[in-house]
Amino acid sequence: MATLLFEIGTEELPSWFVRQSDEVIGGIVSARLGGAGLEHGAIRSYATPRRLAVLVDGLAPFSERRADVRRGPAASAAFEADGRPTKAAIGFARSNDIDPADLVVEETEKGRYVFARREVGGDPAAELLPALLAGVVDDLPAPRKMRWGDGDAAFVRPLAWLVALLDDAVIPVRYAGIEAGRTTRGHRFLHEGPVELAHAGEYSEALARASVGADRAERKASVIASAESAAAAVDLRLERDGALEDEVTDLVESPSAILGSFDARFLDLPDAVLATVMIHHQRFFPTRERGGDLAASFVAISNNRVPDDRVVRGGYEQVLRGRLDDARFFWDADRRDTLARHAWALAGIAFHKELGSMADKVARVAKATRRLAELLGVSKEEAAVLKQALPLFRADLATQMVYELPELEGTMGCAYARAEGLPDAVAVALEDGVLPRGPSGPLAATRVGALLSIADRLDTVTGFFAIGRRPSGSADPFGVRRAALGALRTLTAQGWRVPLPKVLEAVAGSFSAPVIEDDVLADVERYLWDRVAGLLAEEAVAPMVVRAAVHGSRSVIGAARRAHLLQGLVALPGFADLLTLHKRAANLAKQTGGAARVKPGLFRDPVEGPLHDALPEARRGVERLMAGVRKQLAPWDLGRGPGAELSDLDAAVAEVVRLKAPLDAFFEGVMVMVDDAEVRGNRLALLAEVADALSDLGALSYLEAPGET
């Protein structure tokens, strides 16, 4: 058993690609080795801005021997009448490198066929690895690769060197004109000269000596630890930020923290502005005082350990001062106008040429929000907040600060509203209304904010559907999918039990050009339900259960709750049996062709009465189940799963399942389709009631009982 090292040396990689590759490269190598029949032990990955590497333990010296069986022509076409192989058979044998006499005939489902069977494998690993490892470079996924120099090879950034060692022997991998060797490189600035590796196993130690922290997890831990201790040294607390920690980890090979500071007069800028400038623009960690206020200091992670860090610190501080000066300029300039005046400027900002300006959009959103508020009901106080917030919603888009720092949209609306002295609830609604910012970003916490957010997002979805720009495949240039998901998550989290079509009508009614046709709105609704199904799938609800819940619901929260209830119910054996019977009843009941009432006087068989008598209890059980689910599953962020599990529903389930015995007896005892039209109609009506009794649980016809196919 041997140890394999493969290192791809590059010019500086994008930080997201370093992280992504660290996660996937082990799987890619394992899949390639598996495909070649090479057994192996543990795989460790390494990733820095300048290298991606794997270290494979316990690699088998030879590929596994196994039988390779390939199907050839049908037996009838493979042999002449006298048993000699035909041309087709000879060609097939030759292409598989065996003697035609060794072809075998076997019976298959499709008839008798000729097969070529041969032993493969047993190849030395060292012979298989060059092509296999070159394939690993190809397999690393990236949305966009580049070429360099005068070659045709493409990668995320130019390749600089390759190392491929099987124990102490070089594997001659070639890629992009580079021949692999045993020479790697150390830190770009902290280590001079090449690093020779005698053996694959000494990789990480040799790099550590050359000032490279190759293990990503260890390097990340060291980024955090050094940043925290730099802050703690001056009695400050580091502001943790997961995305920044990840990014910084992949911008350095040898992290060292440098504490810097800025003029305290900048501290009267909103915290979000300071944090955005430090984190997004400079990749600095903000710090806080013991009391929790932002401090006028930051921690930067340098990739270089310089003899005198005053120069580097001075550079960091000067750049930050320039950025904060800019921010201060915008903050002062923007506040010379009120948000209401900034809102006027929205007319000059295009939303989309067929959907008008941002002013047009915001006007539609205001209309839709008011309709939604009526539909959903808001308190007097909320209505007052809404009234003040609507004319100012998204007005901050017209401010210089948001123009320069677009990630602060909403946040600035809130900050400027506060600075104007508007009520806090109005300020909060302006920020809440732009939430969620991403697929997992936090949702609007206030009802008013949620109304704005839903109306704004559904306006986007509906508008782009109306002009024929619905997302297709992975292409979604206008963010329609993102808008849809944001609206659905917010709607569910608010727990509003309002039919989705009603919500959409409120939105569609605010459009004048384009007018939203019914078929477009139906399309939008289908699209949204598909997204609901997708979010429920993320909560590990089975596909058939998702379909039953979605098709059996009018509101999104209803679908979400039903999905989790049904997910539990289908696992109960008694309920599964009931489902089978229920499906039969529902299928027969389809023939009633109307809402005929059941007339007990027309019962002709002793099993009909008991079934009829059992219905009220079943209905009660269903009601209790639904009430229980509503009580136990508080509204949640769709896609992340409810916070609670269902429990104590056994009694209600039993009430429903008790319908099974009389229903079973009914199907055993009577023929439904008898000649007597009255009796037949009455029995169908009874079955329709059975179907109806359970219908509140969802579109049960989509469910399959276990074992049913």
Place this chain on the structure above:
Amino acid sequence: MRFQEMTMALDRFWADRGCVIAPPHDTEVGAGTFYPTTFLRALGPEPWRVAGIAPSRRPADGRYGQNPYRFQYYYQYQVVLKPSPADVQDTYLASLYHLGIDPLAHDIRFVEDNWESPTLGAWGLGWEVWMDGMEITQFTYFQQVGGIDCAPVSVELTYGLERLAMYLQGAQHAFDVEVAPGVTLGNLREDFERQHCTYNFDHVDADLQRLLFDRFEVETQRLLGLDLVHPAYEFALRCSHAFNLLDARGVLSHTERQGFVQRVRRLTEACASAYLAARTSDAPAEVA
């Protein structure tokens, strides 16, 4: 190191590495990338190395000289190497050393940058080079120029000269940078900057620039019809500048702006194709 010594040092450094030191082009451009010695020469298989100071104009970026970093007229130092050499990062770092910046004493990073120029039909991948948190250079491997795949690939290095000089001289504002003994960048450019900002933002005659754009556009096409690629490309550059002035003046709606971008792009792409077809007479001498 004074500003003019910096540019002379860069000229010397890149001349020693086989670059033609080309004087600035005399048509207004938004960046060195628009220079014919970059845009056109990045096309085709011939090796090419060029360097030099590239004055550029971005009317919308002006701040009347108030912001220490942002100007409507500024200096880039532009280097293009075709094909991109395998050791170009090391060479670049050596050029900083040549300017008196010891990479071992600073925190220098190559931070992902995906570059795209919609008006040039061009894109590339590379980095912003950060020194102690400040972006000092854009480093781009051209993948497409004028809508045409680059083969071989050129690498473009664009130094932000004002920033580098500020850093080297410890100046807080670009206008405080000393160019020659007793002469600052402010002495050279302060009035120029302020007056052009006033012109760009308040006094650009929008009707005139629209008219010029339309006429220059027709002229570009007419010249292309006569196989006069170089004059045609200069008229395409003039279109681009007219568009930039209209943009700074704030008279373009979002949609209209997109329309102008497309029109400039169509012209530059047509020039690129025509250049590629007709360039044999331009084939440069062997580059060292």
